Structure formats: C-alpha cells, structure tokens
Amino acid sequence: MNAPTQPSVFAGAISRLDKAFQYADIDAEALERLKHPKQILQVSIPVRMDDGSLRVFTGYRVRHDDTRGPTKGGLRYSPQVDIEEVKALAFWMTFKCAVMNIPYGGAKGGICVNAKELSRLELERLSRGFVEQIAEFIGPETDIPAPDMYTNAMIMGWMMDEYSKIHRRRIPAVITGKPIPLGGSQGRDDATGRGAFYCIKELAKKRDWDPTQIRVAVQGFGNAGQSVARLLHADGYQVVAVSDSQGGIYKAEGFDVPSLIQNKNQSRRLQAVYCSGSLCETVRAKSITNEELLKLDVDILVPAALENVITAKNADAIRANVIVEVANGPITCEADEILHDKEILVVPDILANAGGVTVSYFEWVQNMQGFYWPLEEIQRRLSEMMCREFGHVYDWMIEKKIDMRTAAYAVALSRIGEAIASLGTARYFSDNDS
Ligand SMILES: NC(=O)c1ccc[n+]([C@@H]2O[C@H](COP(=O)([O-])OP(=O)(O)OC[C@H]3O[C@@H](n4cnc5c(N)ncnc54)[C@H](O)[C@@H]3O)[C@@H](O)[C@H]2O)c1
Numbered sequence: 357m358n359a360p361t362q363p364s365v366f367a368g369a370i371s372r373l374d375k376a377f378q379y380a381d382i383d384a385e386a387l388e389r390l391k392h393p394k395q396i397l398q399v400s401i402p403v404r405m406d407d408g409s410l411r412v413f414t415g416y417r418v419r420h421d422d423t424r425g426p427t428k429g430g431l432r433y434s435p436q437v438d439i440e441e442v443k444a445l446a447f448w449m450t451f452k453c454a455v456m457n458i459p460y461g462g463a464k465g466g467i468c469v470n471a472k473e474l475s476r477l478e479l480e481r482l483s484r485g486f487v488e489q490i491a492e493f494i495g496p497e498t499d500i501p502a503p504d505m506y507t508n509a510m511i512m513g514w515m516m517d518e519y520s521k522i523h524r525r526r527i528p529a530v531i532t533g534k535p536i537p538l539g540g541s542q543g544r545d546d547a548t549g550r551g552a553f554y555c556i557k558e559l560a561k562k563r564d565w566d567p568t569q570i571r572v573a574v575q576g577f578g579n580a581g582q583s584v585a586r587l588l589h590a591d592g593y594q595v596v597a598v599s600d601s602q603g604g605i606y607k608a609e610g611f612d613v614p615s616l617i618q619n620k621n622q623s624r625r626l627q628a629v630y631c632s633g634s635l636c637e638t639v640r641a642k643s644i645t646n647e648e649l650l651k652l653d654v655d656i657l658v659p660a661a662l663e664n665v666i667t668a669k670n671a672d673a674i675r676a677n678v679i680v681e682v683a684n685g686p687i688t689c690e691a692d693e694i695l696h697d698k699e700i701l702v703v704p705d706i707l708a709n710a711g712g713v714t715v716s717y718f719e720w721v722q723n724m725q726g727f728y729w730p731l732e733e734i735q736r737r738l739s740e741m742m743c744r745e746f747g748h749v750y751d752w753m754i755e756k757k758i759d760m761r762t763a764a765y766a767v768a769l770s771r772i773g774e775a776i777a778s779l780g781t782a783r784y785f786s787d788n789d790s
Pocket residue numbers: 357358504505506548575576577578579580581599600601602646660661662663682683684709710712713
C-alpha cells in the first residue's frame with residue numbers, strides 16, 4: 357500500500373492527546389511522558405540479493421510506552437516507512453491497548469522497502485536480518501512484534517525462528533500473527549475485521565438499525581476490509597461499494613461479498629471483477645474512484661486502507677452517517693472537526709480496529725501458557741471485550757458530550773495515567789507529610 361508520508365502524523369496524534377486530557381482525570385506529568393516515545397531504534401540491514409549484489413535496507417522499531425506492560429505493535433514493509441510514521445503508529449498502539457484494557461504498551465516497526473520487488477528468498481533474508489539487528493530490543497516480556505501492512509504470517513514465522521535460533525531455544529511468544537502450526541492463534545486472520553463488525557453490531561443496537569436497510573461502502577479490500585465486508589454481508593447489510601488501490605466498484609443493490617472476495621483474490625485486482633472477461637459476467641457494477649467512494653450516499657463508510665484519506669478538502673462532501681475507522685489514522689485532525697460539526701459519528705481506529713491486537717494478545721497468552729484455545733473460545737472472548745469497551749467509550753461520549761475519538765482517548769488516558777501515577781508523580785513526591 358502506498359501511504360503518503362506525513363511528517364505531521366506524529367504531531368497530529370499528540371494533538372488528539374491534548375484534547376482528551378481535558379476529559380481524563382490524570383496528572384499533567386503523565387501527559388508529558390506520553391508525548392515522548394520511550395525508545396527509538398534505527399538499524400541497517402545488509403542483504404545479499406539473488407544476483408549476488410548487496411543492498412542495505414533501513415529498519416526501525418519504536419517503543420512508545422511500557423507502563424502497562426510489554427510493548428506491542430506490528431511491523432510494516434513499505435517504501436513510505438519513516439521514523440515519523442513509526443512513532444505515530446507506536447503511539448496509537450499504546451492507546452489501542454489501553455482502550456481495550458489489554459496489559460500492553462505500544463510499539464511499532466518497519467522496514468523501508470518495496471516488498472513486492474523482492475524474491476521470496478530475499479524477503480526471508482531481509483526478515484531474518486532485521487531480527488538479528490533488533491534481537492536485544494524485542495522479547496516476550498519486553499516488546500512483541502506482529503504483522504502489519506505487507507508483512508504476513510510466514511514472515512512472522514521466519515522472525516520467530518530466527519529469534520529462537522539466536523537464543524538457542526524456542527520462544528513463540530516473541531511475536532504474534534504466526535502460522536497456526538508454529539504457535540499462531542485460531543481466529544487471528546479475520547480478527548481486525550471481526551472486531552470492527554462487533555462495534556457496528558453494538559451501534560446497531562443503540563440506533564435500532566435493521567441491517568438490511570443499511571448501506572455500507574468499504575475502502576481497501578485487503579485483510580481487514582474483506583473481513584468486515586464479509587461479516588456485514590452475512591449479517592444482512594448491503595455492501596454497495598468496495599475499492600482497492602486500483603479503484604472501486606459500486607452496485608446500488610449491494611454485492612455478493614463472498615464471490616467478490618473470491619474474484620478479487622483470484623484476479624488480484626478488484627476492477628477486473630466487473631470489466632470484460634469471463635470473471636466479470638457474474639457481477640454488474642459501476643466503476644468509481646477511491647475519492648468517489650468516500651463521498652457516496654451510504655449509512656456506514658469504512659476506510660480500511662490508508663492514513664489521511666479524509667481531510668479538510670473532502671470532509672464536507674462525506675455523506676455517510678457513521679464512519680468506522682478500520683485503517684489506522686484515515687481522518688486528519690482538521691477533518692475530524694468538520695465531521696463532528698456535520699454530526700457524523702466516527703468510531704475511532706484505536707477502538708474499531710483493535711480486534712487484531714486483542715487476538716494477538718490471546719496468541720501471546722496461549723504461547724506463554726502452552727495451552728491453546730479453540731476458535732469458538734477466541735471469538736467469544738473477542739466479542740466480549742469489543743462489546744464491553746465499545747460500551748464503555750460510548751457511555752463516556754454521551755456522558756461528557758464529546759466525540760467518540762476524544763472519549764476513546766480519554767478512557768485510554770485514564771488507564772495509562774492511573775498506571776503512571778501508581779509509581780508516584782510530583783504531587784506525591786513533593787508532599788512532605790507523606
Ligand atoms: N490487518 C490487521 O490486523 C490490521 C490491524 C489494525 C489496523 N489495520 C489497518 O488496516 C489498514 C489495512 O490493513 P490490511 O492489513 O487490510 O492491509 P492489506 O495490505 O491486506 O490491504 C490493504 C488494502 O488497501 C488497498 N489500497 C492500497 N492503496 C489504496 C488506495 N490508495 N486507495 C484505496 N485502497 C488502497 C489495497 O489494494 C488493499 O486492498 C491499514 O491502515 C492497517 O494499518 C490492519
């Protein structure tokens with residue numbers, strides 16, 4: 357995915373923290389601490405390419421805050437990866453784990469590389485080389501990576517294997533999102549989309565929705581976008597538009613999502629689904645751009661691709677009543693204000709896409725205890741946690757008359773602030789009577 361590099365993305369993340377601070381009962385010291393990542397590591401990874409030449413790639417790992425537990429967050433392979441982006445993503449992970457009340461802090465990492473240009477062997481050498489460079493920074497009780505954009509279960513397997521070789525013993529809990537035979541969890545593959553689906557179901561109860569009357573548009577048809585579209589469709593929702601990096605398709609009566617997924621995954625390109633050719637006969641649909649998809653007259657808009665797609669430039673044209681942020685950071689701060697004025701409810705990323713990290717947490721727990729749960733157990737626990745925390749954030753939003761993002765940050769901030777204060781703040785240490 358080609359996320360544009362946003363030098364201000366970390367600053368944007370921090371500004372949301374300042375806003376939430378007004379509604380969370382925490383010490384200003386805690387706020388100050390959270391504005392600075394705990395540790396930043398930059399590494400150079402030399403890789404012998406298949407043609408015998410040497411290339412050196414740059415990788416990063418940022419641990420934002422570990423007050424509530426070991427840090428957790430994905431690894432991204434993309435040419436756009438830079439330190440600003442990784443810092444912002446690590447910051448979001450701290451808040452995502454806190455809003456879900458998972459005993460983790462936040463981290464993120466990545467390598468600046470176009471993974472599509474590498475052979476499988478080059479990709480394996482790069483992934484193992486990265487672990488060699490960060491082996492002292494990560495660990496099951498310090499920092500636990502996971503997959504993110506353009507990394508997958510097999511890459512996580514290589515990384516776990518490399519880390520285990522370095523330590524001369526098998527350590528599956530060092531990384532999550534692994535293949536199931538290597539200690540991965542049931543249910544990790546669709547966990548992000550499923551978590552977002554549970555949020556929508558909770559919202560449906562509050563708004564008394566009849567799913568068959570609700571029209572949904574999904575931007576991004578990868579792991580997360582496909583899962584949420586599939587689950588919504590199975591529940592009776594009308595998925596009227598989907599898109600990928602090449603563009604989108606629209607169908608007023610709604611798509612048969614399982615066949616779209618099958619076609620997309622066979623053809624690798626969504627627009628091939630409706631263009632001329634044998635594959636296309638099954639689906640009649642109108643071609644739309646990604647920008648047009650965002651402005652469709654739908655009830656729910658699900659951005660599930662890139663950061664910063666809804667900005668001050670297009671926010672006013674959004675017609676959906678609800679936006680569920682499956683992507684990380686799809687709405688800029690300026691756009692947030694415009695959407696709030698238009699009374700569009702935004703279910704924020706740190707809650708809506710937290711299903712992935714929640715099942716990653718389950719994977720880690722299973723690895724640590726060496727006892728594995730069936731799929732039904734994973735889905736039951738995920739549903740319980742998503743519904744509970746959705747309700748918690750929703751109630752704060754109503755009670756404090758704030759937008760849902762600010763409520764989610766305030767809930768998370770209160771939990772992190774409480775943990776920081778448990779170690780003592782200036783208020784405690786300057787009190788001479790104590
Ligand atoms: N997969 C997870 O567990 C998970 C967890 C939390 C958050 N997220 C976030 O969800 C988003 C998607 O992640 P994913 O794992 O589904 O990635 P993915 O790589 O599987 O899929 C991304 C999709 O977005 C599409 N895309 C790329 N550029 C686009 C553009 N310019 N316009 C529209 N679509 C475009 C791609 O074609 C693809 O269909 C990211 O922001 C990611 O950080 C994912």
